Amino acid sequence: MRIKEILNQRFSxxxxxxxxxxxxxxxLALSGKPQFGDYQANGAMAAAKRLKMNPRDLAEKIIQLADLDGIADRLEIAGPGFINIHLCDAFLTASLGTNTLYTQSESDLDGTQKRVVVDYSSPNLAKEMHVGHLRSTIIGDAVARVLEYQGHTVLRQNHMGDWGTQFGMLIAELEQQLSEGEQAELALGDLELFYQQSKKHFDADLEFADTARAYVVKLQSGDAHCRGLWQKFIQVSVAHNLEIYAQLNVGLTAEHIMPESAYNDDLQNVLDDLLAKDLALESDGAKVVFLDELADKNGNPSPMIVQKSGGGFLYATSDLAAMRYRVGQLQADRILYFIDARQSLHMKQVFAAARKADYVSDAVSLEHHPFGTMMGKDGRPFKTRSGGTVKLADLLVEAVERAEQLLRSKNTDLGEDEISNIARSVGIGAIKYADLSKTRTNDYIFDWDAMLSFEGNTAPYLQYAYTRIRSIFRKAGISAESFSAEISITEHQEKALIMKLLQFDNVVDQVAAEGYPHILCNYVYELASAYMTFYEHCPVLKDEVPEELQKSRLQLCKLTSETIAKGLDLLGIEVMEKM
Structure with missing residues (x-):
């Protein structure tokens, strides 16, 4: 059990x-300064106000009744009624020694494990993935990893855009190129270029445009020829995306893909159901759900179109069908959507409509976790120098190249293969951490120099902190994996490091509940900083350090390295033994 939970039970x-x-x-809260103890219980003041008592008198009464033998050395009242809690060293070392941080199983959740659907990445298969897909992909994946670590059943859902009017244009273009002897894989080698060629052709050739429009109808009605061409396009697009996921070290695979087309057969059923329940009404030829829950300041309900006047369905319709599937088939207890903040109204509408239609009960949590935009140094959305969209594949290549240049500039004694592997981990890690370490809902500035720095709150700094700790064991000729020793506290820097180590589970809980990976990033950075303070003041391998104290400090080194590695792993960032 977490220390905070133990204290909460005893004080309650x-x-x-x-x-x-x-x-x-x-x-309960962590104390800001050591002189105020390790934790503070601040509830006496609010309770005293309710009981019309003097808060210090109530605090004194609580202290007398609190059963903290073996947990706290002393309790003291400060200010108007704060209770400072000074924890026992033996309690802290025992808590650290029995910590199940890295072997957490479903039994640790005591029956609270859930089935959690995480909707993230969701690229449009008509184009190559670009930087706009990065945030959803890596933020969603980090939260999915955290939830899995906690023992929940995580159901990743990659709602790829593989349907819609643009695909008529794309398969018409592919058909023409195949008729000229081109191979599908070669024709679609550059998806962005292929899309631009298709659009140019569509705008300039009326006959081609008519064919493209006709192919949309045929595709949606199940025409075998159009479906075959469409499938070729989808296969190449998906292969491109899976390659990007592998490079990014995210957990999305082919089995997690549930594209828009997967719900195509249920769209009419959704519409019929909404009409039967009088939730969808006809308005100017379209079918619309009017949501009083989202009415504007004048009391006008928020309109959500589920079928256009021409008969076409919209994103809202497929999102409702997806929600029916996720609750009905996947049996989700909680559904998390990592989608751009600009889609906030759309998500509110879908959530409200799904509840009104009884597709989702009140027991199921529906959560939109929005995120801001990646900006260039000019304060505008990140673009190429020519003003074009930055392909994600190109960005990752540049990250690895820059990391390799940085490593070579350090004059390391690493071999070529080592440099190549480390550059990949450092470059990809730097991009991911620079994003994840920012508050999700904020925009952030993309800056190569800052993200690849070996100083400050960056992935390279934390990766290097890990390797430095592991090098201590190599220097001592000891295997870190098999090393184990009892921990004793002789200096306050040791206690501060232990306190930070013991906060890991609470941080993970917070990330799982709120979907903010930057909380975990900040924790890992603070842990590395606490370790550096410990290392500067508490010698480990020096001759004058007694053997038992040396072992104790080596155990702290080991636990710190493992916790840094675990924290980064939950963020999808790799560590290495040498750097």
Whole structure:
């Protein structure tokens, strides 16, 4: 059990014994300064106000009733009624020694594990993935990893855009190129260029445009010829995306793809159901769901079109069908959508409509986790120098190249294969961490120099911190993996490091609940900083350090390296033994 949970239970029991209503919380928080203890219980003041008591008197009563033998050395009242908690060294070392941080299983959740659908990445297969897909892909994947680590059943869903009017244009272009002897893989080698050629052809050739429009209808009605061409296009596009996922070290594979077309057969069923329930009404030839829950300031309901006047379905319709599938077939308890902040209204509409239609019960949590935009140094959305969209594949290649140049400039004694492998881990890690370490809902500036720096809150700094710790074991001629020793506390820097190590599970819990990976990034950076302070003040391998103390400090080194590695792993970032 986490230390905070233990303290919360003990203080809650003491408060109730003191006559405090059960709904009043101890309000536990980490102390900002060592002189104020390790934790503070700040709930006495609010409870005293409710009981019309002096808060210091109530705090004193709580202290007398709190059963903290073997947990806290002392409790003291500060200010108007804060309770400072000084934890026992033996309790801290025992908590660290029995920590199940890296062997967490479903049993640790005590029956609270859930089936969680995580909707992320969702590229449009009409074009190559670009930087606009990066945030959804890596933020969603980090949260999925955290949830899996906690023991939940995570159901990744990659809602790829593989349907719609543009595909009529694309398969008409592919048909023409194949008729001229071109191979599908070669014709589609550059998806962006292929799309631009198709669009140019569509705009300039009326006959081609008519064919493209006709192919949309044929495709949607199941025409075998159009479906065959469409499938060739999809196969090449998906292969491109899977290659990007592998480079990014994210968990999405082919089995996680549930494209728009997967719900095509259910769209009419959704519409019929909405009409039967009088939720969808005809308006100017279109079928519209009017949502009073999202009415504007004048009381006008928010309109969500589910079928256009021409008979076509929209994103809202396929999103409702997807939700029916995720709740009905996947049995989701919680559904997380990592989608651009600009889609906030759309998601609110879909959520509201799904609940009104009884596709989703109140027991299922629907969550839109929006994110901001990646910006260039000019403060505008990140573009190429010519103003074009930056392909994600090109960005990753440049990241690895820059990391390799940086490594070579350090005059390392690494071999060529080592440099190549490390450059890949550092370059990809730098891009991911620069994004993940920013508050998800904010825009952020893309800056090569900052993200590849070996100083500050960056992936290279943390990867290097890991390798430095592991080098201590190599220097000592000890295998870190098999090493184990009892920990004792002799210096306050050791205690500070232990306190930071013991916060890992609470940080993971917060990320899982709120979907903000930057909280984990900040924690890993703070842990590395606490370790550096420890290392500067607490010698490990020096001759004057007694053997038992040396072993204790080596155990702290080991646990720190493992926790840094685990934190980065949950973010999808690799560590290496040498750098």
């Amino acid at each position: 029991a003491a408060m109730q014994a003191a006559g405090v209503p059960s709904e009043c919380s101890p309000i």
